[in-house]
Amino acid sequence: MKLALASISYLITVFALVLLAIRVRQLIAIYNKQQPDPTRSNDKSARFKNMLKEVLGHTKMLNFTGTGIAHWFVMIGFGALFGTLVTAYGQVINPEFALPIIGHFVGYELFAEVIAALTGISIVTLIGIRQVTRFRMLNRFSGSGMGKAYYVEATILSVATITIALSMDAVDIELKAATAGQEIA
Secondary structure, three states: OHHHHHHHHHHHHHHHHHHHHHHHHHHHHHHHOOOOOHHHHOOHHHHHHHHHHHHHOOOOOOOOOHHHHHHHHHHHHHHHOHHHHHHHHHHHHOOOOOOOOOOOOHHHHHHHHHHHHHHHHHHHHHHHHHHHHOOOOOOOOOOOOHHHHHHHHHHHHHHHHHHHHHHHHHHHHHHHHHHOOOOOO
């Protein structure tokens, strides 16, 4: 059963990666048709610092509004929860699998759980905001493919929920193991 589950999981992933590679090639072809910007290679260190500031600080969205803060936590969740996805792939074959070095580090586990919870709360907030504003004539979602948005939101919410559920399951297993040799009075 484990082998069948692992095979299905890994084949779906390979299929998704093939689709991703095809789409990336299409986008690169579109970008290459554009006129090059000769100033792009000027002052690379300043451009790199600015890129880090804009990405990590999420300066375009983070105006300390509810929407901006929720969007920031969802963005952080993409990177921060990658380790939980790698762990899940390993656990398909070996339920005891953990990331090397940090897999059982309490600080990392707590960080992943907090980020998962904040990402889950944030994506639910953003889903609600989009549902309330989607009928307005002049909103930023006008004309966008709602199906794609629903898929992305469901995926993010699933990753956050599954991370928390697996964490709770691990705690339950550890508690049972710790109390297995003790009689309950």
